[in-house]
Amino acid sequence: MKTLSAKDRIIFALDVSTIGEAEKYIDLLKDHVGMFKIGLQLFVGEGPKVIDAVLSRSSQAKIFLDMKFHDIPETVKGAIKSANLHGVEFITVHCDEGKGLLKAAVESAGNVNILGVTVLTSISKDDLEDIGITEELRDPSKLVLHRARIAKAAGCYGVVCSGEEVGAVKKEFGDTLITVTPGIRLAGEGIKDDDQKRIVTPYKAIYDGADYIVVGRPIKTSPDPVKTATDIAKEIDRALRER
Numbered sequence: 177m178k179t180l181s182a183k184d185r186i187i188f189a190l191d192v193s194t195i196g197e198a199e200k201y202i203d204l205l206k207d208h209v210g211m212f213k214i215g216l217q218l219f220v221g222e223g224p225k226v227i228d229a230v231l232s233r234s235s236q237a238k239i240f241l242d243m244k245f246h247d248i249p250e251t252v253k254g255a256i257k258s259a260n261l262h263g264v265e266f267i268t269v270h271c272d273e274g275k276g277l278l279k280a281a282v283e284s285a286g287n288v289n290i291l292g293v294t295v296l297t298s299i300s301k302d303d304l305e306d307i308g309i310t311e312e313l314r315d316p317s318k319l320v321l322h323r324a325r326i327a328k329a330a331g332c333y334g335v336v337c338s339g340e341e342v343g344a345v346k347k348e349f350g351d352t353l354i355t356v357t358p359g360i361r362l363a364g365e366g367i368k369d370d371d372q373k374r375i376v377t378p379y380k381a382i383y384d385g386a387d388y389i390v391v392g393r394p395i396k397t398s399p400d401p402v403k404t405a406t407d408i409a410k411e412i413d414r415a416l417r418e419r
């Protein structure tokens with residue numbers, strides 16, 4: 177992997193409903209973040225044309241299509257082939273359907289890098305108990321590592337995991353598995369009605385080895401999104417120097 181600047185490591189989550197709203201953030205942030213993440217809200221609302229909308233506004237912008245696929249291998253293969261037509265950098269597939277699905281995704285990936293979603297950052301130990309995860313793996317850090325091993329064995333480019341587990345994932349896999357960490361919150365700043373449970377600061381995520389961080393609401397709801405993105409980049413630089 178080429179050396180990434182602090183800015184390149186910031187993935188902004190375009191969690192809005194319309195292309196118009198997305199364009200506002202793209203124009204504002206295109207020189208301050210490395211990638212734009214298109215998730216379910218925007219993609220379901222606007223369809224694939226949203227990808228072209230991002231690319232046409234910034235020649236450097238990279239796209240992370242966060243579809244979190246979770247279906248039979250043949251269906252996911254087809255969806256990834258379609259995504260490949262659009263010039264996407266990263267696409268996500270859940271790890272919890274096992275190696276077969278992840279392998280099918282990797283086989284059809286073409287130029288897209290497949291990221292396995294290990295355990296959502298909004299999930300706690302109690303949630304894992306609720307959905308029947310065995311006691312041995314109920315600790316999110318154990319389950320994340322378990323699923324990261326599956327993703328690695330299937331040939332994934334990387335995994336999505338919280339900042340609480342990224343250190344353990346990096347310790348085991350180093351640069352052979354890229355880590356993308358959502359659940360980023362700024363020190364001392366809460367988010368109203370937050371659904372994220374396994375959260376860390378940009379500093380901690382990068383210090384512990386995250387290659388990229390995904391930041392949505394801390395930038396989106398900031399009174400000055402550019403300043404917040406710039407401050408996050410400074411925090412990343414500090415973590416890179418000190419790690």
Ligand code: C5P
Binds near residue numbers: 359
């Ligand atoms: O607003 P916030 O910073 O919590 O946004 C996080 C983004 O990262 C959301 O778009 C969410 O869908 C995504 N994400 C996540 N946890 C994962 C994978 C993706 O929060 N495990």
